[in-house]
Amino acid sequence: MKWAAVLPILVLLAMIAGCDRKDGNDRNSGTVIVFKHGKIAGDPIILRGLLDSFEAENPGIKLRDETLPSSSDEQHQFYVINLEGKSADFDVLSLDVIWVPEFARAGWLSDLSRLFPPDERNDFFPGPVSAVTWERKVFAVPWYIDAGLLYYRCDILEKYGLSPPRTWPELVAQARRITSAEKGLYGFIWQGKQYEGLVCNALEYLRSNNGDVLRNGEVAIDSPENVAALSFMRDLIARYGVSPPLVTTASEETTRHIFGNGRALFMRNWPYAWNLFQDKGSMVRGKVGVAPLPAFQVGRSAPTLGGWQLGVNRYSRHQEAAFRLVRFLTAPEAQKLLCLKVGYKPTRVSLYADRELQKSQPFIASLCDIFMTARPRPVTPYYMMFTQVMQPELSAALAGVRPPEAALRSAGRQMRHILGGVR
Amino acid sequence: MAILLLALFCTAPLVWQLITSLKPDPELTRIPPLLPVQPTFSHYSALFHDPTFLRIIMNSAIVAASTTILALAAGSLCAFALAKLRVVCSKLFLGLVLSVSMFPPIATVSPLYLIIRYLGMRDTILALVITYTTFSLPLAIWILTSFFREIPEEIYHAARLDGCTPFRAFIRIMLPLAAPGVFTTSILVFIFSWNEFLFALTFTATPASRTIPVAIALFPGLHELPWGDMAAASILVTVPLLILVFMFQKRIVAGLTAGAIKG
Amino acid sequence: MLYVLFLSMRRELPIFGVSRFTGLDNYFFLLSDDRFWNALGNTLYFTLLSVSVELVLGLAIALLLERDFRHKGMMRAVVLLPWAIPTVVSARMWEWIFNGDFGVLNRLLGIRINWLGSPFWAMHAAVFADIWKTTPFVAIIIMAGLQAIPRDLYRAARVDGAGSLDIFMGITLPLLRPVILVVLLFRSLDAFRVFDAVYVLTGGGPANTTETLSIYAYKVLFQTLQFGYGSTLAVAVFLCTGLISAGYIRLLMGGKR
Numbered sequence: 032m033k034w035a036a037v038l039p040i041l042v043l044l045a046m047i048a049g050c051d052r053k054d055g056n057d058r059n060s061g062t063v064i065v066f067k068h069g070k071i072a073g074d075p076i077i078l079r080g081l082l083d084s085f086e087a088e089n090p091g092i093k094l095r096d097e098t099l100p101s102s103s104d105e106q107h108q109f110y111v112i113n114l115e116g117k118s119a120d121f122d123v124l125s126l127d128v129i130w131v132p133e134f135a136r137a138g139w140l141s142d143l144s145r146l147f148p149p150d151e152r153n154d155f156f157p158g159p160v161s162a163v164t165w166e167r168k169v170f171a172v173p174w175y176i177d178a179g180l181l182y183y184r185c186d187i188l189e190k191y192g193l194s195p196p197r198t199w200p201e202l203v204a205q206a207r208r209i210t211s212a213e214k215g216l217y218g219f220i221w222q223g224k225q226y227e228g229l230v231c232n233a234l235e236y237l238r239s240n241n242g243d244v245l246r247n248g249e250v251a252i253d254s255p256e257n258v259a260a261l262s263f264m265r266d267l268i269a270r271y272g273v274s275p276p277l278v279t280t281a282s283e284e285t286t287r288h289i290f291g292n293g294r295a296l297f298m299r300n301w302p303y304a305w306n307l308f309q310d311k312g313s314m315v316r317g318k319v320g321v322a323p324l325p326a327f328q329v330g331r332s333a334p335t336l337g338g339w340q341l342g343v344n345r346y347s348r349h350q351e352a353a354f355r356l357v358r359f360l361t362a363p364e365a366q367k368l369l370c371l372k373v374g375y376k377p378t379r380v381s382l383y384a385d386r387e388l389q390k391s392q393p394f395i396a397s398l399c400d401i402f403m404t405a406r407p408r409p410v411t412p413y414y415m416m417f418t419q420v421m422q423p424e425l426s427a428a429l430a431g432v433r434p435p436e437a438a439l440r441s442a443g444r445q446m447r448h449i450l451g452g453v454r
Numbered sequence: 455m456a457i458l459l460l461a462l463f464c465t466a467p468l469v470w471q472l473i474t475s476l477k478p479d480p481e482l483t484r485i486p487p488l489l490p491v492q493p494t495f496s497h498y499s500a501l502f503h504d505p506t507f508l509r510i511i512m513n514s515a516i517v518a519a520s521t522t523i524l525a526l527a528a529g530s531l532c533a534f535a536l537a538k539l540r541v542v543c544s545k546l547f548l549g550l551v552l553s554v555s556m557f558p559p560i561a562t563v564s565p566l567y568l569i570i571r572y573l574g575m576r577d578t579i580l581a582l583v584i585t586y587t588t589f590s591l592p593l594a595i596w597i598l599t600s601f602f603r604e605i606p607e608e609i610y611h612a613a614r615l616d617g618c619t620p621f622r623a624f625i626r627i628m629l630p631l632a633a634p635g636v637f638t639t640s641i642l643v644f645i646f647s648w649n650e651f652l653f654a655l656t657f658t659a660t661p662a663s664r665t666i667p668v669a670i671a672l673f674p675g676l677h678e679l680p681w682g683d684m685a686a687a688s689i690l691v692t693v694p695l696l697i698l699v700f701m702f703q704k705r706i707v708a709g710l711t712a713g714a715i716k717g
Numbered sequence: 718m719l720y721v722l723f724l725s726m727r728r729e730l731p732i733f734g735v736s737r738f739t740g741l742d743n744y745f746f747l748l749s750d751d752r753f754w755n756a757l758g759n760t761l762y763f764t765l766l767s768v769s770v771e772l773v774l775g776l777a778i779a780l781l782l783e784r785d786f787r788h789k790g791m792m793r794a795v796v797l798l799p800w801a802i803p804t805v806v807s808a809r810m811w812e813w814i815f816n817g818d819f820g821v822l823n824r825l826l827g828i829r830i831n832w833l834g835s836p837f838w839a840m841h842a843a844v845f846a847d848i849w850k851t852t853p854f855v856a857i858i859i860m861a862g863l864q865a866i867p868r869d870l871y872r873a874a875r876v877d878g879a880g881s882l883d884i885f886m887g888i889t890l891p892l893l894r895p896v897i898l899v900v901l902l903f904r905s906l907d908a909f910r911v912f913d914a915v916y917v918l919t920g921g922g923p924a925n926t927t928e929t930l931s932i933y934a935y936k937v938l939f940q941t942l943q944f945g946y947g948s949t950l951a952v953a954v955f956l957c958t959g960l961i962s963a964g965y966i967r968l969l970m971g972g973k974r
Contacts, residue, residue, distance in 0.1 A: 072675040097659045100671040105655065108939040112656065115944075116568050120576070120659075133942070177676075224834070225922025277818055279923050280834030283677040288483040289818050303677045312480035416941040423752075427924035430836055456781055457792060464798050467810055467849070470821055474813075483819040549966065555903070556958035558910045558931045560938065561951030593903055597858065600895045604865055634861035641797070641857065649803040651913065667803040681813065688806040695801040700794040 061091040064352045067121035069101040069339070073373040081368060085359050092352045103127045103227065114139040114344070122347040123356050126171050126340045128162045128407060129227075129414050134342070135170040136412035141343040141350060144169045146358055154379045158336040162407035170342060172361045175375035177337030178405035179235055180398075182290060182298040182305075185320035187213070195322035199236070199263060202297060202325050206273040209296055218273035220286045221299040225426035228282055230408065230418050231335040232299060233425050236260040238333035238406060239326030244417065245409045250450065252421070253436075253443035260327070261428050261435040269431065279430050291315055299324065301337060305394055306374055321394065323401050336405040338378065370395075376402070413449055420445045468692070475685035482681055497686035506661040507669065511691070514665040517579055518647040521586040525643045528587070529594030530636065534624050536595070537602035548596070555592040559652050567656050577659045585653050590643045597642075601635030602628060637702050648695060666691050743949040753950070755925055756933040757957075759840065763915075763929060764908040766844050767851075771904060772897070774848070775855025782856075783863050793860070800853035808917035811846040815918070833919050836926040843915045843927050850914065851907070855900050862896030863889070895969060902965040906958050930954050 071078045075098075082094045099106045107130060113120060114134070126134065134140050147169045152160055159173035183195050191209060196202035206218030222228040237243065242256035251257075267274040278286075283300060290298040291307065293314045298304075308319045323332045341360055343353040359365060366377035371391055376398060382388060383399040408414060420442050428438040474482065475497050477490040501507055532551075536544045566585065575581040605628060613627050614620070629636060651667040658664045670691075673684050747753055782792055799807070814820050815832040823829055832842045866889065874884050912931040915921070921928035921936070934954065938947030 070672055070675060072678070098672060100655070100668070101674055101676050102671070104940070105671070109656065111939055111942060112564050112567055115564075116571065118571065120571075137942075224920060225924065226920045275818070276831040277816070277834055280816075280831065280839075280919070284679045285816060285818075287677075291480075292483055292819070294818070301677055303675075307678070310480065312478065314480065416943075419936055419941050423922065423925040423928075426922045430834065430923040432836055432924045432926075460778060460781065461792065461795055463849075464796055464853070467814060468798055468802070470814065471806075471810060545966075549962070552902075552962055552966075553955075553959070555906050556955050556962060558912070558934060558951055558954045560912060560931060560935045561948065561954075564938075596899050596903070600899050601861075601865065603895065632865075634864040638857055638861040642854065645797075645801050649801075651803065651805055667805050670803060671805050679809070681809075684806065684809070688802060688810075691803065691806075692798065692801050696794055696798065699797050699801070700791065 061093060062349045062352050063093045063095060064122040064347070064349050064356060065120060066094060066096040066123045066356065067099065068096065068125035069103075069106050070098050071373060072375070077369075077372045081360070081365055085356060088359070089352075089355060092355070094356070097121065110134070110139075114346070117346050119344070119346045119348055122344055122349055122353040124342055124344060125174065126342050128159065128336055128338050128340060129418070131163050131171050131340060131342070132165045132410050133412045133415055135165040135168075139345055140170040141345045141347075141353075142168050142170060143172060143343065143354070143357065146354055147172060154381055156378055156380060156402050156405065158402070158405040158407050159338060159340065159378050162336060162410055163340050165410070165412075171340035172342075172357055173378035174339050174341045174361055175366070175369065176378045176402055176405070177301050177303075177376065178398075178402050179231060179299055179324055179334040179337075180302060180401060181322045181324045182300060182308075183320050183322060184293075184296055184315070184318055186318040187216075187296060188320075195320065196297075196325050197323075197329050199239070199325045199327055203267070203271050203273050206296055207271060210273070215294065217275050217289065217295040218271075219267065219297040219299075220274060220278055220281065220289055220295045222281050222283060222286060223278040223426070223429050224280050224282050225422050226282065227418060227422070229425050229429075230421050231337070233261065233264065233421075234335050234406075234408060235299070235324055235333055236264055236327075239324070239328075239331045241327075241331065243409075244421075244446075245411065250443050250446045252446060253439040257439055258436045261425070261439060265428055265431070265435055268429065279426070290319075293318075302376060302394075302398060303374070321397060323404070332401075332404055334401055334405045336407040338376075413446075416449050417446055420449070468689075471685045472689055475682060475689055477682060479682055497682040498690070500683055501686055501690060506664075507687075509661050510664050510666055510669045511694075513579060513661075513663055514648055517582045517586065517665060518644045520579075520583045521590060521647040522640050522644045524583065524587045525590045525594045526636065526640055529591055529639065530598050530629065530632075531624075532591075532595045533598035533602050534628060536599050537605075548599070551592045551595055554589065559589075563652060563656050566653070570657055576657060577663050579663045581657045582647075582654060582663065582665065585657070586643075586647045586650060590646055594639050594643060597639050598632065598635055601632040605631050641699055641702055644698070645695065743946050746946070747949055747953060752925065752928075752933060753930075753953070756928050756930045759927060760909055760911075760929040760931075762840065763844060763847075763911065764905055767847050767908045768901065768904050770844075770848050771852045771855045772901065774852045775859055775900070776897075778852065778856040779859040779863055782860060793857075796856055797853045799850045800857075802850070804850070804913045805917070807850055808846070808914050811842075811849075812918050815842050815846075834923055836923055839919050839923060839927050843918055846918065847908070847911065847914050851904065855904060858900045859893065859896060862893050865896075866892050898965055898969045902962060902969075905961050905965070909958055909961065910954060930957075 066082070078096065082096060086092060086094055099109055107127070110124065110130075114137070131140070155173055156176060158178075159176055163169055163171040163173060181195065187209060188194065188205070191205075193205055196205050202219060210216050210218045221232050223232065234244070237257050237260045240256045240260040242251070242254050242260060244250070244252045268276055268278065283304075286295075286298050286300055287304045287307065289295050290300075290304070291313060305319070305321065307313065308315050310316070324334050326332045341357045343350065343357060347353050361378070363377075363379055363382060366379055367382055367385065367388060369375045370377050370382070370388055374392075376395070377383070380399065380403075383395055388395055409417065411417070424433075424438040424442040427433040428435040433441075473489060476493040476495070478492055478494045478496065481490055481492070536548065570576055570581045570585075609627060609631070613622075618626070649667055650665075651671065654665045654668045655671065658668060670684060670687050673680050673687065778796060782796065802810075812833065814822050816823075820832070822832070830838060832838050870888055871884060874888060879887065910931050911929055912935060915927055915929055916932055916935070919927045921932045930950065931954065934947055934950040937943050937950060
C-alpha cells in the first residue's frame with residue numbers, strides 16, 4: 032500500500048515542477064524574443080550582459096536566451112526538427128557557416144538583405160559574405176569567424192634557421208629534416224577523423240592545388256589536381272612519415288593536446304588553440320608561432336572558413352524585434368566586446384585595426400590577412416549531402432582502404448547522382 | 455582472486471576518470487606521470503560555482519524516480535496479469551509491447567517531439583517522465599513477467615483459496631516473491647532515465663527541466679573539450695547512483711530466500 | 718511509429734520542397750544501396766560479437782558474485798558502475814583512453830596501435846567499449862535470476878552426490894533459461910540499434926567501417942534531411958529487430974514446459 036501512496040505524490044511533484052516554468056515569461060507585457068545559440072565560451076555573464084544592454088536600448092523587448100550544446104551536429108539536428116515543424120519557439124538562431132544555403136533553400140530563414148546594405152557588406156570579410164548569400168539575397172549575418180591556420184614551434188624552427196614553410200613540399204622537407212634529428216617529435220598533425228573537420232582539412236589541400244569540389248555548379252571533385260592533392264595527404268602519413276597514423280582519428284582537441292604537450296612541430300588548427308597555448312602552465316608557452324597555411328604554389332593558400340552567423344527564423348512572430356537583435360549583436364561594439372572577453376574573432380575587417388584589440392590580443396593582426404583569404408566550403412543547399420559523401424571517401428583514401436583516385440571517382444559519381452536526382 | 459580482477463576491470467576506467475578530474479588543465483594529457491603532479495580541486499569547485507548544476511541534479515533525480523515508480527507500477531501489474539490471470543492473447547500483447555523497443559530512438563525523436571510540442575509540454579519534466587516510462591515499460595514487463603511465471607501456481611491458488619482477491623495476492627505474495635526481479639528492474643529503469651540523452655536533449659531547453667547528460671554535453675565549447683571538468687562532473691554524478699545501488703541490492707539479497715522456504 | 722512508415726514511402730526533401738508519394742521506390746533503392754549493406758554487416762558483426770561476449774562474461778560474473786564472501790554487497794554495486802555512467806561520458810572517456818598518443822591503453826600495454834583510426838581495430842575498440850559498459854546489465858539480471866532458484870534444489874542435488882558441473886548444467890542453466898533469453902533479447906535489440914557509443918568514438922569511420930545502421934539512418938535523416946529515405950532505413954531496422962525478436966520469442970515459448 033505504500034506504493035499507492037507515494038506514486039501520486041511524485042507524479043504531482045513532477046507536474047508542478049514542470050508547470051512552474053511555463054507561465055513565468057508570458058505574463059510580461061511587450062514582446063519576448065528567444066535567442067537560440069550554441070554555448071558561448073567563457074562565463075555566461077558576458078553574453079547576458081550584452082543582452083541586457085540590448086534590452087536597455089530597446090525597452091519593450093525582453094530577451095530570453097537558450098543554449099544548445101556546441102556540437103554542430105546536435106544543433107543542426109535540433110534546428111531541423113523544429114524548423115521542419117514550423118516552430119516559432121525561437122526567433123534568432125545561430126547558424127554554422129555550412130547550413131545557411133540549406134536552411135535558406137528550405138525557406139526557414141528570413142531574408143535579411145535590407146539589414147545588410149552594400150556599404151555594410153564591405154566591412155565584412157568576403158568569405159563569410161559569400162557563405163551567407165544565396166540567390167543574391169542575404170539570409171544571415173556573420174557573427175564570428177574561424178579559419179584554418181598553421182601553428183609551428185618557433186623555437187625549434189629558429190634553432191635550425193628556418194622560417195615557416197610556404198609550400199607543402201617545403202613543409203615536408205623541413206619536418207623530415209627536423210624529426211630525424213629530434214626524437215619524440217611528430218612532424219605535422221592535423222584532423223583526419225571521419226567528420227566535418229576532415230573536409231575542412233582536405234579542402235585546404237585541394238584548393239591550394241587549384242582544384243575544387245564544385246566548378247560553376249558542376250561536380251569537379253575527381254579532377255587530376257584533386258587526385259594529386261589527396262595523394263599528397265595520404266603520402267604525409269604513408270610515404271613521408273611526417274604525420275603519424277593517429278591523425279586518421281584526430282579531431283581538434285586531440286591535435287591541440289599533442290601540440291600543447293610539445294610533441295609536434297607543425298599543426299593545422301583553428302585560432303582557438305592559441306590562447307590555450309599561452310596559458311600559464313602550458314608547455315609551449317611563448318614558443319608557438321602562427322602562419323598562413325602552405326599551398327602547392329606560393330600564394331595560393333586556401334584556409335577553410337569556419338565561424339557562425341545569426342539568422343532570423345522565418346516563422347517567428349516578432350520579425351522586427353529579431354532583426355534589431357541581429358543588428359545589435361553584429362554591430363562593431365558587440366563584436367569587439369566578444370573578442371575582448373571571449374576571444375571570438377570579429378567578422379568586421381575594420382575592427383582588426385582597432386588599438387584596444389591589438390593591445391589585448393596582439394595575435395589578431397596576423398590573422399586579418401589569413402581571414403581575407405579564407406574560403407567557405409561549397410555554398411550550396413546540397414552541401415550537407417555532399418559532405419556525407421565526401422567524408423567516408425576521404426577517410427578511405429587516408430586510411431589506405433582505397434586509392435585516392437578511386438575514392439574521388441566514387442565521390443564524384445555519388446555527388447552527380449545527388450545533383451541529378453533531386454526532382 | 456577472480457573477484458579482484460573483476461573489480462579492477464569494472465573500476466579501472468573510472469579510477470582513471472577520478473585521477474583525471476584531479477589534474478590541473480595543462481597536465482591533462484601528459485603521460486608518463488599517471489598521477490597528477492599538482493592535484494587540484496579546481497574542476498570540482500568550478501562545478502559547484504555553477505548554481506544551475508544542483509537544480510539539474512534535482513531534475514534528474516525527480517525524473518528518474520518518477521519513471522521508476524510509474525514503470526514498476528504499470529509493469530508489475532501488467533506482468534502479473536500476463537503471468538497469472540488468464541488473459542487472452544498474452545503473447546500478442548507481449549509482442550506489441552516489445553515492438554516499442556524495436557525502433558531506433560532517432561527515428562522516433564522527431565514525431566514524438568512534435569507531439570510534445572503540440573501538447574505544450576516542451577521543456578517540462580513531465581514530458582520526460584512520460585517518454586521514459588513508455589520506453590522502459592517493455593523491459594520492465596518482460597523481466598517481471600518472466601519472474602512471475604517462475605512462481606509456482608500452487609502458491610497463487612492457495613492464496614485464492616484462503617479468500618484473497620487477486621490484487622491482495624499480488625501485493626502480499628507475488629511481489630515479495632519476485633523481489634529480486636522487482637529491485638533489479640527498478641535499478642535498471644532508474645539508471646536508464648538518469649543517463650538518457652537523446653530525448654532529454656530534444657525536449658528540454660532551459661535548466662528548468664534539463665537533466666544531467668544534457669548538462670554534461672553542454673560543457674564542451676566550440677572546439678574545446680574541458681576534460682577535467684567533465685571528468686569531475688561524471689564522478690559527481692555517478693557516486694549517488696553507486697550509493698543508491700548499494701542500498702537497493704541489499705534488499706535483493708534479503709528479500710527472497712525467506713519467501714521461498716516458507717512457500 | 719505509423720508516421721515513420723508513412724514517411725518511408727514518400728520522397729521527402731524538405732529543403733527542396735519535394736514531397737510526394739513514391740511507393741516502394743525507396744525500398745528498392747535500399748536493396749541496391751551499398752552503404753546500407755555495409756552498415757548492416759557492421760551492425761550484425763557488432764551485435765553478434767558484443768552480445769555473445771557479454772553473455773559469457775555476465776554469466777561468469779553473476780556466478781562469481783553468487784557465493785557469499787566479504788564485501789559482497791559492495792562488489793555488486795561496483796559491478797554496476799560501468800552501466801551507471803552516462804553514455805555521453807563513457808564514450809568520450811574511451812575515446813580518450815584509446816587515443817594513439819596520450820591514451821592510457823597504449824601506454825600501459827607499451828604499444829602504439831592506432832585503435833580508432835585503423836579500419837580493423839576501430840570496430841573492435843567499439844565492441845570492447847560497449848562490452849565494458851553493458852555487461853553489468855546482463856550480469857545483474859542473471860544475478861536476480863540466480864536468486865530465484867530455491868536453495869533446496871542445490872542441497873538435494875548435493876545430497877545425491879552431484880558435482881558442481883553437473884549442478885550447473887542440470888539445474889542452474891535450465892532454470893535460468895527464461896531469464897537468459899530475456900536478457901539476450903533486450904541486449905540484442907539494444908546492440909542492434911547502437912548509436913551513441915559508436916558515434917562519439919569514431920563517427921562511423923574510418924571509411925565507414927564502424928558505421929552501424931542507426932548511425933547511417935541518423936546521418937541520412939538529420940544531416941542530409943532526406944526524411945523519406947531515412948524513414949525507410951528506420952523501418953529496415955525495425956524489421957530486422959522484429960526478426961530477431963521473433964527468433965528469441967520462439968525459443969522462449971518453446972522451452973516452456
